[in-house]
Amino acid sequence: MTVTRHVFDELRQWVGARTGLTLTTDRCPSVELVIRRAMARTGLDDDVLGYRRLLETDDAALDDLLAELTVGETYFFREPSQFQFIRHTVLPEIRQRRGHDHVLRAWCAGCASGEEAYSLAILLLEEGLVGQCRTLATDLSRASLIKARRGTYGAWSLRGEGALAARPYLHGHGNHYVVDEVVRRLVTFGHLNLALDFDSACATSVWGMDLILCRNVLIYFDPKTVRTVARRLYESLAGGGWLITASTDPPLAGEAPFEVVATDHGVFYRSGASSASRPIGPESARPEIACASSSAAQRDTGGTPAGAPAGLAGGDGSRIGARERDIATDWTDTALRIRALANQDVAEAERVCAAATQRHPLSSELHYLRAVLLLDLDRDEEAIQAARRAIYLDRSLAIAHLTVASILQNRGDREGAWRAYRNARDLCRARPAEEIVPLSDGEPAGRLLAAAETQMALIEAARRSHR
Numbered sequence: 250m251t252v253t254r255h256v257f258d259e260l261r262q263w264v265g266a267r268t269g270l271t272l273t274t275d276r277c278p279s280v281e282l283v284i285r286r287a288m289a290r291t292g293l294d295d296d297v298l299g300y301r302r303l304l305e306t307d308d309a310a311l312d313d314l315l316a317e318l319t320v321g322e323t324y325f326f327r328e329p330s331q332f333q334f335i336r337h338t339v340l341p342e343i344r345q346r347r348g349h350d351h352v353l354r355a356w357c358a359g360c361a362s363g364e365e366a367y368s369l370a371i372l373l374l375e376e377g378l379v380g381q382c383r384t385l386a387t388d389l390s391r392a393s394l395i396k397a398r399r400g401t402y403g404a405w406s407l408r409g410e411g412a413l414a415a416r417p418y419l420h421g422h423g424n425h426y427v428v429d430e431v432v433r434r435l436v437t438f439g440h441l442n443l444a445l446d447f448d449s450a451c452a453t454s455v456w457g458m459d460l461i462l463c464r465n466v467l468i469y470f471d472p473k474t475v476r477t478v479a480r481r482l483y484e485s486l487a488g489g490g491w492l493i494t495a496s497t498d499p500p501l502a503g504e505a506p507f508e509v510v511a512t513d514h515g516v517f518y519r520s521g522a523s524s525a526s527r528p529i530g531p532e533s534a535r536p537e538i539a540c541a542s543s544s545a546a547q548r549d550t551g552g553t554p555a556g557a558p559a560g561l562a563g564g565d566g567s568r569i570g571a572r573e574r575d576i577a578t579d580w581t582d583t584a585l586r587i588r589a590l591a592n593q594d595v596a597e598a599e600r601v602c603a604a605a606t607q608r609h610p611l612s613s614e615l616h617y618l619r620a621v622l623l624l625d626l627d628r629d630e631e632a633i634q635a636a637r638r639a640i641y642l643d644r645s646l647a648i649a650h651l652t653v654a655s656i657l658q659n660r661g662d663r664e665g666a667w668r669a670y671r672n673a674r675d676l677c678r679a680r681p682a683e684e685i686v687p688l689s690d691g692e693p694a695g696r697l698l699a700a701a702e703t704q705m706a707l708i709e710a711a712r713r714s715h716r
C-alpha cells in the first residue's frame with residue numbers, strides 16, 4: 250500500500266508532538282525523507298500505523314529516528330565567554346548567597362554527547378567545588394548519552410576557541426582523548442525528553458537547581474514547546490538560580506516569570522529575587538540526582554543503543570549508503586548534519602562529507618569541513634588537499650589558509666607555512682577585529698590575526714637562528 254500524503258502528515262505531526270521538535274516541511278525540508286528512511290530500516294516501509302505503534306513502544310526505534318531528526322552539534326567550552334561569566338559572576342553570587350557549605354546543583358539540559366557537561370564539571374573542579382556540587386546532564390538522544398558516558402572524544406570535540414581549557418583534563422589515547430576520572434565522577438547522565446517527560450527518574454531529579462545550562466536546544470522547538478520548556482526550566486530553578494541559554498536561542502522573557510539579566514556575555518535568566526526565598530520543599534522529600542552516572546557501571550562500550558533494531562548501528566555500510574543517497578540539496582544544511590554526525594563518528598562523517606563534496610563540488614564550506622575531519626583522522630596529506638580545494642573556490646577563507654599553514658608547519662615546511670599564515674593574516678586584518686571569521690566556530694578576526702602573527706614571528710625567529 251502506498252502511503253498517502255494525509256496519513257504521512259499525521260505521522261509527522263505525531264512525531265513533532267511527541268518530541269516538541271519543529272517538523273514543518275518549510276523549517277525542516279528533509280523531514281519526510283528522514284522518516285521514510287527510518288521506516289524502511291524497521292521494514293515497515295508502507296505501514297504508517299504499524300510504524301507509529303512501534304515508536305510508541307520501542308525506545309530504540311524512536312531513538313533511531315531522533316538521531317537523524319536532532320542535531321547533536323557540540324564541543325568543549327562552546328561560547329567560552331559564558332563559562333567565564335559562570336566562573337566570575339554566577340558561582341561567586343551563589344556562594345555568597347547560599348553560603349560556602351551549600352552543595353551546588355547544576356543541570357545541563359540537552360547535553361548531547363557530554364562535552365558541555367564535562368566543561369562545566371572542569372570549571373566546578375577548578376573552583377574547588379568537588380564534593381560540593383551535583384551536576385546532572387540529560388538529553389533526548391540515547392546514542393548521544395552512550396557517547397557522553399564513555400567520555401572519549403576526538404580532536405573534533407576540541408575545535409572551539411575555548412577547548413584549550415579542557416586539555417589538562419583529557420588524556421590522549423592514540424587519536425582520542427579520555428576525560429579524566431575526577432571530572433567524569435562529577436557528572437550524572439540521564440535520559441529526559443524536555444518536551445514530554447515529567448515523571449521519569451530524571452524528571453523528578455530536576456529541582457532546586459542553582460544553575461541550568463540549556464543551550465542550543467530551544468532553537469529546534471516550536472513556540473508552544475519553547476514556552477512549555479521555559480516554564481519547566483523556571484520551575485526547576487532554586488530561588489535565585491540562574492538559567493544560561495545560547496546567544497542564538499529564542500528569548501525567554503515573557504515565557505515564564507524570569508528576571509532577565511542583560512550582561513556583556515549575553516542575556517541570562519534567573520528565578521526572580523522575590524522567589525529567592527521560594528520554598529523548594531524539604532530536601533529529604535525530593536529524590537537526589539538519580540539518573541545513571543558516567544562512571545563505573547555506566548561505561549558502555551558499544552555505539553548502538555541496547556536493543557536497537559538490527560541494522561541500525563551508526564557505522565554500518567547500508568546506513569552510510571542511505572545517508573549518501575539522501576544528502577539534502579542545500580549544502581549548508583548538509584554541512585550542519587555532517588558536523589552533528591562527526592560528534593558520533595568522525596570516520597563516518599568524513600565518508601558522508603566526501604560524498605557531499607562530489608555532489609556539491611563548488612562548496613568551499615564542504616571541502617573545508619572535510620579537511621578538518623581528515624585532520625582529525627590523522628590523514629594530513631588528504632586534509633591539505635581538501636583545504637586547498639576550499640581556498641581555490643574561495644580565496645577569502647582565512648580559516649582554510651590557517652589550516653594549510655599549520656599542516657605545513659607540522660611537516661617542517663617553514664616557508665610554505667609562513668606564506669599561508671601571511672595570507673590568513675592579511676584576510677583577518679581586512680575585517681573588524683570583533684567580526685566572527687566564517688567557518689571558524691566563533692573565532693573573532695582579531696584573535697586569528699594575532700595567532701597568525703605569532704606563528705609568523707616564531708617562524709622568522711627560527712629562520713634567523715638557522716642562518
Ligand SMILES: C[S@@+](CC[C@H](N)C(=O)[O-])C[C@H]1O[C@@H](n2cnc3c(N)ncnc32)[C@H](O)[C@@H]1O
Pocket residue numbers: 268269270319320321322323324327358359360361362365387388389390393441442443444445463464465466469495
Ligand atoms: C545542538 S545540541 C546542543 C548541545 C549542547 N547543549 C551545546 O550547546 O553544545 C542539541 C541537543 O538537544 C537535544 N534535544 C533535542 N530535543 C530534545 C528534547 N525534546 N529533550 C531533550 N533534549 C533534546 C538533542 O538530542 C541534541 O543533543
